Amino acid sequence: MKIVPVQSFICVVFGATGDLTLRKLLPALYYRFRDGQMPGDSMIVGAARSGLDDAAYRARARDALHAHVASTDLQGEVVDSFLAQISYVQVDGTGDTGWPVLKDVLGSAGERVPVFYLATSPELYGPICRNLARHGLAGPDARVVLEKPIGHDLESARDINDRVGEVFSEARTFRIDHYLGKETVQNLLALRFANSIFERLWNSDVIDHVQITVAETVGVEGRGGYYDRSGALRDMVQNHILQLLCLLAMDSPVAMQADAVRDEKLKVLRALRPIEPHDVASVTVRGQYAAGAIGGNPVKGYLSDLGEPESNTETFVALKAQLNSWRWANVPFYLRTGKRLPQKMSEIVIQFRALPFSIFPREAADLQPNRLIIRLQPEEGMRLEMMTKDPGPGGLRLRPTGLDISFEKAFATRYPDAYERLLMDTVRGNATLFMRRDEVEAAWGWVEPIIEAWESRPERPRPYSAGSWGPTAAIALIERDGRTWHEDVGT
Numbered sequence: 143m144k145i146v147p148v149q150s151f152i153c154v155v156f157g158a159t160g161d162l163t164l165r166k167l168l169p170a171l172y173y174r175f176r177d178g179q180m181p182g183d184s185m186i187v188g189a190a191r192s193g194l195d196d197a198a199y200r201a202r203a204r205d206a207l208h209a210h211v212a213s214t215d216l217q218g219e220v221v222d223s224f225l226a227q228i229s230y231v232q233v234d235g236t237g238d239t240g241w242p243v244l245k246d247v248l249g250s251a252g253e254r255v256p257v258f259y260l261a262t263s264p265e266l267y268g269p270i271c272r273n274l275a276r277h278g279l280a281g282p283d284a285r286v287v288l289e290k291p292i293g294h295d296l297e298s299a300r301d302i303n304d305r306v307g308e309v310f311s312e313a314r315t316f317r318i319d320h321y322l323g324k325e326t327v328q329n330l331l332a333l334r335f336a337n338s339i340f341e342r343l344w345n346s347d348v349i350d351h352v353q354i355t356v357a358e359t360v361g362v363e364g365r366g367g368y369y370d371r372s373g374a375l376r377d378m379v380q381n382h383i384l385q386l387l388c389l390l391a392m393d394s395p396v397a398m399q400a401d402a403v404r405d406e407k408l409k410v411l412r413a414l415r416p417i418e419p420h421d422v423a424s425v426t427v428r429g430q431y432a433a434g435a436i437g438g439n440p441v442k443g444y445l446s447d448l449g450e451p452e453s454n455t456e457t458f459v460a461l462k463a464q465l466n467s468w469r470w471a472n473v474p475f476y477l478r479t480g481k482r483l484p485q486k487m488s489e490i491v492i493q494f495r496a497l498p499f500s501i502f503p504r505e506a507a508d509l510q511p512n513r514l515i516i517r518l519q520p521e522e523g524m525r526l527e528m529m530t531k532d533p534g535p536g537g538l539r540l541r542p543t544g545l546d547i548s549f550e551k552a553f554a555t556r557y558p559d560a561y562e563r564l565l566m567d568t569v570r571g572n573a574t575l576f577m578r579r580d581e582v583e584a585a586w587g588w589v590e591p592i593i594e595a596w597e598s599r600p601e602r603p604r605p606y607s608a609g610s611w612g613p614t615a616a617i618a619l620i621e622r623d624g625r626t627w628h629e630d631v632g633t
């Protein structure tokens with residue numbers, strides 16, 4: 143595969159000592175460097191308050207690569223050359239210290255594209271941008287990358303967007319939702335708009351319902367402080383899951399261009415039927431994991447992980463979303479996500495309608511409606527389930543069979559991590575796979591009433607055992623409609 147280098151850049155990462163930078167951003171940049179996409183005169187500048195010098199930060203970066211990059215992908219000389227392009231500036235994003243030094247470092251940028259990646263808590267986005275402007279660092283080529291979450295609710299999201307917007311125009315603001323950078327998520331665009339067969343079927347005439355599951359085996363790991371203020375709805379649904387829903391439900395963009403794609407996604411978000419307070423109990427379920435076992439290993443409950451006696455934060459959510467549109471009238475989208483579920487698995491199921499009438503005798507065939515299963519991770523691929531004739535003489539017996547495409551087998555190539563693609567897109571100035579301000583705010587606008595309704599009710603999140611598929615109420619949520627979650631994973 144031919145890799146075209148991007149323009150030379152200087153990427154200043156605020157939050158350089160944090161988990162995201164060390165676990166995701168530096169490994170992603172390393173891979174782009176190793177593959178020849180990051181030009182040799184580009185620079186990565188780590189920025190945080192910790193008192194480190196270049197050598198100490200490079201040592202941390204080296205440790206991070208050894209911890210988070212496959213050892214077979216770490217070649218000594220390549221690692222050394224990559225680390226030589228990294229420096230560190232001690233800077234307080236919200237205060238005065240360090241900015242003159244950062245300005246000096248960027249003074250030598252020349253033609254290199256300045257990218258400011260804010261991998262810090264979102265409350266710092268406004269102050270950091272204001273400081274960038276005050277110190278003359280937000281010139282016309284500069285762009286800013288904002289990590290999710292953009293705020294905690296609609297009001298705080300608007301506030302952050304306003305403050306960032308005072309310094310950076312929308313075209314220069316890149317709001318990350320790393321799910322959009324996943325290869326299989328981008329493939330949803332190819333599946334729908336580069337093939338003629340599906341688009342004609344992609345509507346309520348043919349589709350019965352859609353399921354989106356994003357299941358994780360991990361708990362809150364070291365992020366309990368953040369997570370307990372967030373919960374699954376804010377952490378996963380407001381962004382990743384609604385973005386998946388947008389890509390599945392949107393109409394064809396007029397072109398494969400950033401605003402054309404984002405205009406269509408925005409229409410989907412605006413078509414989401416508000417969940418009224420009196421419906422919250424019947425169309426949403428929130429859960430919190432209790433102690434259990436995953437893969438035969440005992441795991442603690444959420445409260446033990448958190449080290450707190452109580453918490454009302456949900457680590458699981460299931461809900462039934464509906465769109466007010468002709469295309470999707472009466473087609474529910476069942477969404478669920480949770481931590482400490484039995485397996486890490488993200489999957490979309492498109493369930494087609496049952497046959498209107500069967501010509502086959504009942505004893506010859508238990509006719510199953512067609513189903514398209516799109517596996518986002520792991521074992522990326524697609525399976526179209528169809529009825530076929532059971533081979534052999536005597537009678538015409540039918541059974542469901544799958545047409546399978548395993549991306550792993552079809553493409554003998556390493557799947558780049560989402561951040562690799564997204565980081566290079568910020569340098570290219572391509573915002574197609576980033577969230578526009580109005581999308582983020584529309585998503586908060588839909589999610590917020592659900593949170594308010596939960597908070598106004600006395601019930602706590604329903605407990606579920608770690609290693610189960612969430613509270614039984616989540617099963618009831620879909621079964622009340624005569625449907626079931628797809629759980630025969632791997633079949």
Ligand SMILES: NC(=O)C1=CN([C@@H]2O[C@H](COP(=O)(O)OP(=O)(O)OC[C@H]3O[C@@H](n4cnc5c(N)ncnc54)[C@H](OP(=O)(O)O)[C@@H]3O)[C@@H](O)[C@H]2O)C=CC1
Nearest residue numbers: 157158159160161162190191192234235236261262263289
């Ligand atoms: N970790 C993850 O997997 C994911 C994280 N995110 C988001 O990314 C962001 C960062 O997360 P994460 O890395 O986990 O957080 P961490 O708490 O691990 O890191 C926070 C970073 O911010 C720096 N920092 C704090 N205050 C300042 C300041 N005033 N000026 C400059 N730097 C400062 C800290 O360094 P120092 O103390 O040295 O200043 C540290 O480097 C958050 O918004 C998070 O929600 C999103 C998706 C996944």
Ligand SMILES: O=C1O[C@H](COP(=O)(O)O)[C@@H](O)[C@H](O)[C@H]1O
Nearest residue numbers: 290320358360377378382488519
């Ligand atoms: O943004 C987040 O995503 C991760 C899950 O991402 P994945 O790429 O591993 O599927 C989740 O664990 C985390 O809580 C959330 O903040």
